[in-house]
Amino acid sequence: MRAIVFLNIVRCTVFVVSALAFASHASQCILFNVYQNQTNIPDWFKGGHWQYLLWYIALGLSLTSSTAVCIHAGCCRRGQHVRGDRILSTINIIVLSSTILLITFLGGQEPWTNDLVTFSQPAKGFIPYCNLLDQERDALYPLLYHRCILVNTTWVCGSLNCVMWIFLLLSVWVARPAKRPSSIAQLPTEPKWGRYIPEPTIPRVSYPATPHYPSAYSNATTATHLSEPVPPPIQTNMDSNYHHGNQYYSSGHSDTSDGYYYNAYQQQPMTATTTSSNKYYYEDDGYRDSSAVDNYCYYPHYR
Numbered sequence: 001m002r003a004i005v006f007l008n009i010v011r012c013t014v015f016v017v018s019a020l021a022f023a024s025h026a027s028q029c030i031l032f033n034v035y036q037n038q039t040n041i042p043d044w045f046k047g048g049h050w051q052y053l054l055w056y057i058a059l060g061l062s063l064t065s066s067t068a069v070c071i072h073a074g075c076c077r078r079g080q081h082v083r084g085d086r087i088l089s090t091i092n093i094i095v096l097s098s099t100i101l102l103i104t105f106l107g108g109q110e111p112w113t114n115d116l117v118t119f120s121q122p123a124k125g126f127i128p129y130c131n132l133l134d135q136e137r138d139a140l141y142p143l144l145y146h147r148c149i150l151v152n153t154t155w156v157c158g159s160l161n162c163v164m165w166i167f168l169l170l171s172v173w174v175a176r177p178a179k180r181p182s183s184i185a186q187l188p189t190e191p192k193w194g195r196y197i198p199e200p201t202i203p204r205v206s207y208p209a210t211p212h213y214p215s216a217y218s219n220a221t222t223a224t225h226l227s228e229p230v231p232p233p234i235q236t237n238m239d240s241n242y243h244h245g246n247q248y249y250s251s252g253h254s255d256t257s258d259g260y261y262y263n264a265y266q267q268q269p270m271t272a273t274t275t276s277s278n279k280y281y282y283e284d285d286g287y288r289d290s291s292a293v294d295n296y297c298y299y300p301h302y303r
């Protein structure tokens with residue numbers, strides 16, 4: 001994080017110095033146009049003064065590059081990416097250093113005064129004797145003095161701009177800021193939208209199987225009879241039992257026969273010869289005295 005902040009400070013410094021150098025050279029060109037109109041000298045572009053054009057190219061490229069670097073680091077928030085800084089720093093260092101060397105060692109006084117003012121010792125690049133210009137000796141003192149100051153400012157800012165590009169290039173190679181965690185490759189995660197969420201499965205309820213009990217008529221000790229179903233109960237018809245009982249006891253059978261138990265409380269039926277007029281035959285226990293029926297209020301049909 002500290003490395004990124006340091007690089008951003010250097011980038012902003014390069015931008016400020018580039019803007020100041022370009023503004024100084026543009027102001028000098030504006031004053032030269034005023035000086036041209038007053039002295040009727042030819043224009044610097046038509047006169048073939050390459051020094052001014054070379055400054056425009058070098059300082060304009062530096063200002064554009066520094067603006068792009070600051071936007072990339074500040075507005076786009078990609079200060080940790082330094083590839084652009086390396087490329088632009090290298091290009092601007094070559095262009096600015098070449099311009100400064102050419103203007104310093106190959107440039108002349110033109111279009112400084114167009115031979116209207118001569119100097120015993122011409123200066124190239126930086127002019128150290130701007131204070132020699134005074135209002136008493138020079139009719140165009142304000143313009144000449146201001147132009148001299150702007151020429152020196154352009155040269156100093158251009159040289160400082162080249163030094164700052166060199167410093168930015170060294171800082172980029174030395175600092176090596178760490179990448180942000182967001183830019184580090186991460187494992188793919190499941191998206192928060194559009195994913196398939198299966199419905200919860202409801203477990204199937206298993207009911208117990210119907211138990212099979214052994215038949216009452218089979219041998220319970222035999223394992224093969226355990227799975228036999230229980231036979232349904234036999235529904236007897238009460239009316240058929242009623243007629244069957246009448247026929248059974250009217251024929252003189254015993255109360256126990258073939259292992260079946262009959263009511264122990266019933267009495268043996270009496271013969272027809274001994275039956276009196278007060279004895280009646282009932283469906284449960286044959287003939288009975290009518291007086292017993294009256295005493296006990298016994299009615300066979302309310303059984």
